[in-house]
Amino acid sequence: MPRSLVIGNGRVLVGYDADYQPRDLFYPHVGHWNHTLGNVCRTGFYVDGRFAWLDDPGWERELGYLDDALITDVRLRHAGLGLDVHFQDYTDMARDFLVRAAKVTVDHPVQKLRVFFHYDWFIQESDLGCTVLYDPGHRALIAYKNDFYFLCGGEAGREHGIAAWAAGKKGNGLEGTWVDALDGELARSPIDQGSVDSTVMFELGPAKPKEERHVKHWLCFGRRFGDVTEFGQDMILHRGESMYRTRTETYWRRWTDKDEHQVAPELGAEVRALYRRSVLTVRAHADSEGGVVAATDYDITKFARDTYSYVWPRDAAIAINALDRAGHEDVTRRFFLFSRDLIVNRPEGFFLHKYTPAGNPGSSWHPWMDGAGNRILPIQEDETGLVLWALWEHYKRHRALDFVVDLYTSLVVPAASWMMDYADQNIGLPKPSWDLWEERWGVHAFTVGAVWAGLNAAREFAELFGDEQFAGKLKAYAHILRQSTDRQLYRPELGRFARRVTATPHGLEVDNVLDSALFGLWRFGMYEPDEPRIAATMEAVREQLQVRSACQGIARYADDYYFQVERDVNLVPGNPWFICTLWVAQWLIATARSREDLAPARDVLNWVTDRQLPGGLLSEQLDPHTGAPLSVSPLTWSHAEFVITVDDYLHRIKEL
Secondary structure: OOOOEEEEOOOOEEEEOOOOOEEEEEEEEOOEEEOOOOOOOOEEEEEOOEEEEOOOOOEEEEOOEOOOOOEEOEEEEEOOOOEEEEEEEEEOOOOOEEEEEEEEEEOOOEOOEEEEEEEEOOHHHOOOOEEEEEEOOOOEEEEEEOOEEEEEEEEEOOEEOOOEEEEEEOEOOEOOHHHHHHHOOOOOOOEEEEOEEEEEEEEOOOEOEOOOEEEEEEEEEEOOHHHHHHHHHHHHHHHOHHHHHHHHHHHHHHHHOOOOOOHHHHHOHHHHHHHHHHHHHHHHOEOOOOOEOOOOOHHHHHHHOOOOOOEOHHHHHHHHHHHHHOOOHHHHHHHHHHHHHHHHHOOOOOOOOOEOOOOOEOOOOOOOEOOOOOEOOOOOHHHHHHHHHHHHHHHHHHOOHHHHHHHHHHHHHHHHHHHHHOEEOOOOEEOOEEOOOOOOEEEEHHHHHHHHHHHHHHHHHHHHOOOHHHHHHHHHHHHHHHHHHHHHOEEOOOOEEOOEEEEEOOEEEEEOOOEHHHHHHHHOOOOOOOOHHHHHHHHHHHHHOEOOOOOOOEEOEOOOOOOOOOOOOOOOOOOEEHHHHHHHHHHHHHHOOOOHHHHHHHHHHHHHHHOOOOOOOOOOEEOOOOOOEEOOOOOHHHHHHHHHHHHHHHHHHHHO
């Protein structure tokens, strides 16, 4: 089930499903570890003998956020229970705890009104060796393993502490403690270990019709017992939960006010709302130590037995560029320091496929040798180029000279030097690597555009710091790269650029498949967007990769197999992707000659807002017939491209 809401603070990230039940509890890095392994953590209500978890079909749900804040604003109605619930959940902006604050009202008088919160523990992504205990000193449950601690506490009205609890085993035929809640009672078991889960209860009754009852449940995260007690729950009780909620709301609203655009007058309130939600969503996926993960939706493990919770340098560079455009220099600086450390730890000068948020190499399917047993690099070279491109864009916007000077010798020079060395002298293009879709080996148009952008950024830095010799080398190679692209990648027989060429003993083998990623040839500056060959290429993408089923949008490439829904490629060349559709909009914006020319790009922005999830999140791709989200949701890259497209639009309309 796609994640419909996410909240976080750079160390804790919580993901909710469409039923508004937590599924992901990441700590101490965004994207690592997920201490529930993506399993459902249930929320339930007991009203005078009747019980319903939030996945009960009787619930009506309105999922959303408070405006301009990473605080949920969710309204739930269960007619059968006669119950209305208003949740506002948040992670504190400075301390590592999740607060779930609910206001509950009933339609008729009730004697017993109880709220239950359940957690399915896989601490450090394993159910081995976990412990859950009741701590009477804090009137809370504490789950722990090794140096990870989680305190489940709270208050109902003025009553501090949980009213009842259950700590027990799951698996091997046992469903877990959540089943014990169905009769409205919990066994108050003091401790259990191994494969465990836990449930806590708060007493809100009796209650009169429309009389408000309040419950505030918190989950404190820490690496020591004292982190979740003395510096967790004790701090909440001492200072008052409302203080933390107020400061978190104030922080996020002031944080989002940094963008330079007043989006609403030109593009309307819905685009403005999704723009700001997209900035916040990218921020939620940015770890406090600099990594930006692609997605945290753990359900993808059912498809691939792995996650998107890694830092791809390419995806992260584009996300960071979006945050830079929105005025958030503080977050983006941390990413470049993170990137520098990756290069320092691998002095060859290139980035690997992907990394964990802690900076370690991530899992990969890129081999280290070819079919003949020769060593090859398991890389996507565009990732190295785009980090340098993003750094130069960062400098142009913020002019932070003292910051970039330290990165010149430690990041820019080694990465640019490696890209110049990693060249095929026979054809004047980069040596082969994997494409941005991570499916094909060869020399790809998107990669060439990204490498050119990285070299150009390095040249700009070299000239900025007076390194004339290095600047000359970079300029010369970039010139060769452009000329070779003209000769090798542009194919007169196609009337456009090819997405890939591969050198063979018999000459170049040309990949004729049309691919939306050809946009990379102009997007990062290698070609002008209205250059005739680029225009012909982008028009082909716009026409031939258009999804002609109900959902519309632009596919990645012809006959895209990933999560393929429709086999009629004339109707549906591939599932529509938000990023590919927004790429076409960016080209339309870049080539507009009048305000009227911007209308198709504005239509794309409206198309995106029409297909967001109810809470304001964007998936990776969509079902071409129903528009339902496919693959992961939210995808950081989708939100980043929306921010970039809005920024492009508003700058272009000022120019026109």
